[in-house]
Amino acid sequence: MSPRTISPQIARSWLLVPASHPELFAIAQESEADAIIIDMEDAVAANDKKQARKDTVEWLTTGHRAWVRINDASSEFWSEDCAALKQCEGLEGVMLAKSESSSHLDDTADRLVDGTRILALVETARGMQNVAHIAAAPSTFRIAFGTGDFKRDTAAGEDPIALVYARSQLVIASRAARLPAPIDGPTLNITHLPSGTAHAKEMGMSGKLCLTHEHAAIINAGLSPSEKDIAWAHGFIAAFEASGGKITDGSDLPRLARAQKIVHQAEDFGIEVAPAEVSHSGY
Structure with missing residues (x-):
């Protein structure tokens, strides 16, 4: 676990760990990441969802804590994800994949313990178009940017300028709704991570997703005051x-x-x- 407990309101590095690889949970917990997210969505094949959910619940009911990325509200797995996590005392909160409307957040909140924190992962054009309503939803704790799926959905390119408008929308919507600054998507190439983190900070974002624990320290340094x-x-x-x-x-x-x-x-x-x-x- 990160040597210092960082509030999720200001957490910088958010490490996504595949739920299908429970052997990585402990490694993630001992890393420098400010927050750990067990990923039951894109990181898990459909045939492996049931076992991944079981392993996640076991981890969260045996003295460990983490966030969990659940499947989107239109998927066949969403309802079971919510039901399984409802009684997990180690659940820090959930990240809702493909958040596209305030109703997605409200419906998810209704299926979880009252007060469960929800990260709205915006990763489609429709979600971006509705981001102000998503940010204003009572159950939204913070917004994250799913850059990979967003680029696929919109055919946006790799140049950082291609996502400037989208990142600005997340920052403005978060500020207007009095939410913490949003969490940027991952930079996969560690060579480009310092510049990607600096760009996120320049845009007004204060967190960043990552897919490997080796990226956490770089993100923490880049999103901290110099x-x-x-x-x-x-x-x-x-x-x-x-x-x-x-x-x-x-x-x-x-x-x-x-x-x-x-x-x-x-x-x-x-x-x-x-x-x-x-x-x-x-x-």
């Missing part, structure tokens, strides 16, 4: 307080809010950096 930012934030707050909270121009309060957010993130992620010596008007 040492430079943390040092600046501490220095700016110290300078602002030393001035008696004097406002010198219209940028002071926005910069103060940014500095406070960075400091809080650093505390949440257990990052310690010596403060930089900056003036009130610095950075």
